[in-house]
Amino acid sequence: MAEVGLKGVTKTYSGDVLAVSDLTLQVEHGQFVVLLGPSGCGKSTTLRLIAGLEEPDRGEILIGGEVVNHLPPQKRDLAMVFQSYALYPHMSVAQNMAFGLKMRGVPTAESRDRVRAAARLLGLDDLLERYPSQLSGGQKQRVALGRAIVRKPAVFLLDEPLSNLDAQLRTETRVELLKLQRQLNGTFILVTHDQVEAMMLADLIAVMKDGTLQQTGTPEEIYAKPANLFVARFVGSPPMNLVPGDLVRDNGTCSFRGEFSLRLPHPNRRWRIREPNSPIVLGFRPEAARVSSNGDVRLQVELVENRGSQKFLYGSAKGGQRLSVAADPGSSVRSGETISITIAPENLLFFDAATGKRICPGTV
Amino acid sequence: MGTGLREVPGSGAGRTITAAAARRRRSRLLAILALVMTLAILFPFLWIVLSSFRDPQNFLTLDLRDALPRSLDLSSYRLALGRTDLFNWVANSLLVAASTTVLSLLVSAPAAFALSRLEFRGKSAVQWFSMISYAVPSIIIVVPLFLILVKLGLNNSFAGLILVHATFTIPFSTWVLRDFYQSIPRDLEEAGYVDGAGLLQVLRHIVLPLSIPGLLAAGAYAFILSWNDFLFALVIMDEAAAYTAPVGVHAYFTGRFLGESTWAQLMAASSIVSLPSVLLFGFFQRYLVSGFLSSGVKG
Numbered sequence: 001m002a003e004v005g006l007k008g009v010t011k012t013y014s015g016d017v018l019a020v021s022d023l024t025l026q027v028e029h030g031q032f033v034v035l036l037g038p039s040g041c042g043k044s045t046t047l048r049l050i051a052g053l054e055e056p057d058r059g060e061i062l063i064g065g066e067v068v069n070h071l072p073p074q075k076r077d078l079a080m081v082f083q084s085y086a087l088y089p090h091m092s093v094a095q096n097m098a099f100g101l102k103m104r105g106v107p108t109a110e111s112r113d114r115v116r117a118a119a120r121l122l123g124l125d126d127l128l129e130r131y132p133s134q135l136s137g138g139q140k141q142r143v144a145l146g147r148a149i150v151r152k153p154a155v156f157l158l159d160e161p162l163s164n165l166d167a168q169l170r171t172e173t174r175v176e177l178l179k180l181q182r183q184l185n186g187t188f189i190l191v192t193h194d195q196v197e198a199m200m201l202a203d204l205i206a207v208m209k210d211g212t213l214q215q216t217g218t219p220e221e222i223y224a225k226p227a228n229l230f231v232a233r234f235v236g237s238p239p240m241n242l243v244p245g246d247l248v249r250d251n252g253t254c255s256f257r258g259e260f261s262l263r264l265p266h267p268n269r270r271w272r273i274r275e276p277n278s279p280i281v282l283g284f285r286p287e288a289a290r291v292s293s294n295g296d297v298r299l300q301v302e303l304v305e306n307r308g309s310q311k312f313l314y315g316s317a318k319g320g321q322r323l324s325v326a327a328d329p330g331s332s333v334r335s336g337e338t339i340s341i342t343i344a345p346e347n348l349l350f351f352d353a354a355t356g357k358r359i360c361p362g363t364v
Numbered sequence: 365m366g367t368g369l370r371e372v373p374g375s376g377a378g379r380t381i382t383a384a385a386a387r388r389r390r391s392r393l394l395a396i397l398a399l400v401m402t403l404a405i406l407f408p409f410l411w412i413v414l415s416s417f418r419d420p421q422n423f424l425t426l427d428l429r430d431a432l433p434r435s436l437d438l439s440s441y442r443l444a445l446g447r448t449d450l451f452n453w454v455a456n457s458l459l460v461a462a463s464t465t466v467l468s469l470l471v472s473a474p475a476a477f478a479l480s481r482l483e484f485r486g487k488s489a490v491q492w493f494s495m496i497s498y499a500v501p502s503i504i505i506v507v508p509l510f511l512i513l514v515k516l517g518l519n520n521s522f523a524g525l526i527l528v529h530a531t532f533t534i535p536f537s538t539w540v541l542r543d544f545y546q547s548i549p550r551d552l553e554e555a556g557y558v559d560g561a562g563l564l565q566v567l568r569h570i571v572l573p574l575s576i577p578g579l580l581a582a583g584a585y586a587f588i589l590s591w592n593d594f595l596f597a598l599v600i601m602d603e604a605a606a607y608t609a610p611v612g613v614h615a616y617f618t619g620r621f622l623g624e625s626t627w628a629q630l631m632a633a634s635s636i637v638s639l640p641s642v643l644l645f646g647f648f649q650r651y652l653v654s655g656f657l658s659s660g661v662k663g
Binding site: 083 | 549554561565
């Protein structure tokens, strides 16, 4: 079993730069976990802490239930794919892949067999004698993966392994990576700033910001129920529409009043107001709104983004509030037009304007 | 009023062509400048080599037609080798230069790795002191170094001379290698650790093979500096049998009547003495450039 646990892990650099703060995370055996966040959020440091390339200031790191804080990387049963691939330039592909086996004293014949098997799995059979400088980016990436899988480690750590690939290759490699993880039934921990990659690959996403964990959850949970404004903004493209305002009760009905007003249905059941007129932020995904002839909000369309399978309309509501709305691929709306949109009330989210935390329906 | 198309001077294609021509002109000018500089640097060496093959009887004429030897006259070489102890001096120089090189690399390679990869107290002081040694002219420290060697009983010994040479080559080699190591991505070493290698294995299998150009550059520098040293070898070595090549050549020809024949022998001896460092530079020129360049870029 190769579950990975982080308990209250803190890491600072140069004494005062906080890289990871009190991080607690549990990764189960065979799970594909993605650490997601912007640059400098501490996700790569977290991976390096698990790898043993950094030592935590506080907290415990467990692999297979055992505390490994003071074990050097070579004594932890894991493999790592670096963002730069870190292929040894003076070794051939075969030598690169066999290096870890050689260091662990695996007999040459067995090492050769395992390298061949991994090369077959990754389509590297014809490249075994080549040197890294003779490989394309995609091939280097596969060699880096091959070097990791050939050792059959308990845990695979991947630090932005797809960021150097072009868009098409990245999409293809995501599928390959997912297949590989299922095939090996390994515990994979991947670091990325690409939320599309995270949504596609992860069983569990851990969103980080400024060294702290913002939310862990399945891709669906992270997307549909972001824990706070940061997660709401960071996940989703286009990002979630966020409108500051107040919830007010008026003659038995409940409404949102901000740059635009929105009447909320069923005031007694869902939209109980905890503190009347308390400032909140209303959130809704672009696809929670649709173009309608007699909608809640009027929108001056400034840009139409055609993604082929879907269109997104970007514009300003009354008061200058910027919104984005999903539209059918066949939509004929053009920039410059004024449209009206309807927002599905069941998809509305509310965040506390002061803390940024999401407020659960029923407690608003 | 005419409305036809007119080319605006200095715009579009016209400007591109002018820029390209200016670039070509600049690179031609640079090439000529480099050629002139190279000839100016090479001239004395060329003169020495050509003179060594000249007929010793007309050595001192300044007629350019005599400058180019009409036939390959090796008599100066025969005389120089026959009358002096040149083979022995060259062997001494080889011993001193090779030992200095090995000692410098043995000390500077790990020191440079530590400076480039580890954080420790006094690191910046070490770097500062290693550089400051270059700010002091050699002549100033000749006497103190000689006195230290006398105290240690190492004056007039190869070991003493090697140690003195190493005091100059180690800081420079450390500096070159430190910058070279910094140009090696840390990811490679970390990949080695994750792959199961310990520090020594990472050094042996990853860092060492990748630092060969840097080691060759630092080694060649140490060898050439030690080989060419005159001042310290002159002060430290007393016995003629222990002279290094530059000191030996100097000692033999100093005080003699420098007739035409002796001049030619001096040129022949100088050519022989220069040969090893020229050959070494020729062989390792590629590494020297890449080694120093990497240190330059990063430093």
